[in-house]
Amino acid sequence: MAQPLPPVPGIRLSAVPARIKDWQRDDLLLIEIAEGASVSATFTQNAFCAAPVLVAKAHIRQGDIRALLINAGNANAATGERGLKTAQQSCEGVAEELSIQARQVLPFSTGVIGEHLPVQKILDALPGAVDNLQADAWDTAARAIMTTDTRPKTASRTLDIAGETITIAGIAKGAGMIQPNMATMLAYVATDARIAQPVLDNLVKEAVSASFNRISVDGDTSTNDACVLIASGATGGAIAPDSEAYAQLKAALIDVHIELAQAIVKDGEGATKFVTVQVNNAASSEEALRMAFEIGESPLVKTALYASDPNWGRLVMAIGNAGAENLDTSKISVFLDEVQIVEAGGRAESYTEEAGQKVFEQSAFTITVDLQRGDASEHIWTCDFSHEYVTINAEYRT
Amino acid sequence: MAQPLPPVPGIRLSAVPARIKDWQRDDLLLIEIAEGASVSATFTQNAFCAAPVLVAKAHIRQGDIRALLINAGNANAATGERGLKTAQQSCEGVAEELSIQARQVLPFSTGVIGEHLPVQKILDALPGAVDNLQADAWDTAARAIMTTDTRPKTASRTLDIAGETITIAGIAKGAGMIQPNMATMLAYVATDARIAQPVLDNLVKEAVSASFNRISVDGDTSTNDACVLIASGATGGAIAPDSEAYAQLKAALIDVHIELAQAIVKDGEGATKFVTVQVNNAASSEEALRMAFEIGESPLVKTALYASDPNWGRLVMAIGNAGAENLDTSKISVFLDEVQIVEAGGRAESYTEEAGQKVFEQSAFTITVDLQRGDASEHIWTCDFSHEYVTINAEYRT
Incomplete structure (x- = not known):
């Protein structure tokens, strides 16, 4: 593994074991985002998209996102009405613990398709997850979202913009079912720069197009894929989209996406080349x-x-x-x-x-x-x- | 293997070893067709179609086909001008031996792509192949065209039409690279019924659409695929396309195509289901x-x-x-x-x-x-x- 990821001001993370499956490992990741951040995402184009994807899409449309909740071990996909309800319940659980609203939480799931999410286990694990939130937890976060991945996938950059140090950190998971248009792949990239929502919305599309939409392990597209880009805004002033600073930041953000995408291919199921x-x-x-x-x-x-x-x-x-x-x-x-x-x-x-x-x-x-x-x-x-x-x-x- | 294929009046076959590769087996098949037969074919849609496909397409357009020559072990594909020349030379060799014209011969090759066809070996084997022509050789023919196939693929039917016994016999090869639109697959089906050329042209399309275009082993399409349907016309009068007899014959011909297509899937490389x-x-x-x-x-x-x-x-x-x-x-x-x-x-x-x-x-x-x-x-x-x-x-x- 590469060197440890640096903290990103405005972001705290917590990985805990919720025992989604019968295993001994962190499998639940909570990401807390500072107030005033911009959050953009792209989602799977599979018609059978999973319950958390439907809920996350509905929530992100309303903006003002404050937390992400990701579980490994169960995809909560093709689970019908009950799946939507459990995804919603997990958002409500996070909202209660963080004193925010459920619509400010984006849920994500990865793992086996077609089995019901053991939502009570997630709810039970949330108080501990919240207690455990810290800025310096990107590396344990990268491990918590793994499924058939053989290693965590991380990438980071630091830049000097207008005298401020701007940090970018990103994690991803995904090994099988990797294909363009977001295939069983989850990626979370965050920076402390301040980027306006519409600018970030374009940036995530460009970054995904240059990275995750150019990789293939077996040509299948999954029900749960998502890529989230967070600009917490904790450091420096707003970066205008026509500025030199923006060009510099954008290049670094795309680099991080590409590094994560390549890490997924390199860890493709059974891949040797x-x-x-x-x-x-x-x-x-x-x-x-x-x-x-x-x-x-x-x-x-x-x-x-x-x-x-x-x-x-x-x-x-x-x-x-x-x-x-x-x-x-x-x-x-x-x-x-x-x-x-x-x-x-x-x-x-x-x-x-x-x-x-x-x-x-x-x-x-x-x-x-x-x-x-x-x-x-x-x-x-x-x-x-x-x-x-x-x-x-x-x-x-x- | 199923029961031996019956002879089809108007068709003689000969399988001989030409040593296209360093192996001990028949690898060259000559099929002689009676004068006055109708011959229709469909070919690969791969843009990199092989030299013999280009030559066969040009020849069949002129009609009056009298012989097919098929070799295993070398696809004569992506072999440029030289490939076209060797395919043409092998047609000339057959024409000379059978006292017909080169344009009355359709060449087919299957095997490794991108290596030059050892055409002299084919030319050397032709006199023996012609001497060996016989009506009752469908089963050895089916073996001669195999590549990674683990077993020969044959199918046949006999029908009673207007007091005459009409025979259908067919052979096919193909195991890997099987996909719709004719993928590394060769199939030759013959009947002694008399069917007018335009009617047969439609029939081969319908039969392929119901059979070989509905199978998949690995999703790749090859450079050399072809399916040929021969109506030798040796038995009975012309069968009108709106007659009951035609409907009966057509159904049996499509059945033979489906049986061959299914045999290819069942023999898919490594297939167990x-x-x-x-x-x-x-x-x-x-x-x-x-x-x-x-x-x-x-x-x-x-x-x-x-x-x-x-x-x-x-x-x-x-x-x-x-x-x-x-x-x-x-x-x-x-x-x-x-x-x-x-x-x-x-x-x-x-x-x-x-x-x-x-x-x-x-x-x-x-x-x-x-x-x-x-x-x-x-x-x-x-x-x-x-x-x-x-x-x-x-x-x-x-």
């Missing part, structure tokens, strides 16, 4: 991104990555499957890091299996496709498909 | 089919099938991911065979893990989703995702 897929000179950004995902999500490409087998036929197949209209395959080049494997749509003259294999044997590398038909370029991050992936997913519930 | 996904009462056929594939291709659903784990949360997640607009999840029911697992969007009151598990432990079962929002119903066939799948695909080339 971290692979960047870059598509250059496409006709449009949409075309480039679709092709990058087609390559990065193909089970045949992913098993070839696992085998350290530079099976360029599978790469070419995935390129051909990406729905790019009137694709002139004779113009296509493909590179594995600096090694050219495809030239003019066929195997590059200079290519040797040995050189390709050397690249694929690395734990991290880049596959670059050049379509030579436009000026749009996009990239995604993916991982390989291993025996371990099947084992984890075939045995998850038992 | 054969699963029908049925979506009922959708708003449109497109919506129903898309959802059936979303479920049938989800790696998380497929690993749950492998584990015999009726993880209904993953089913619900896949339903939610299928892009059905304004889906009212509270109306959704899901059944595992006759066992109701989801009712009104939540876990069915009557459901028990034991009952669900009993269904999932079978080698074949049906998952039925009822959306209660329209009257369109569609189904697909899929298989599970096993350790063996990863092993096969991580080691295919070595």
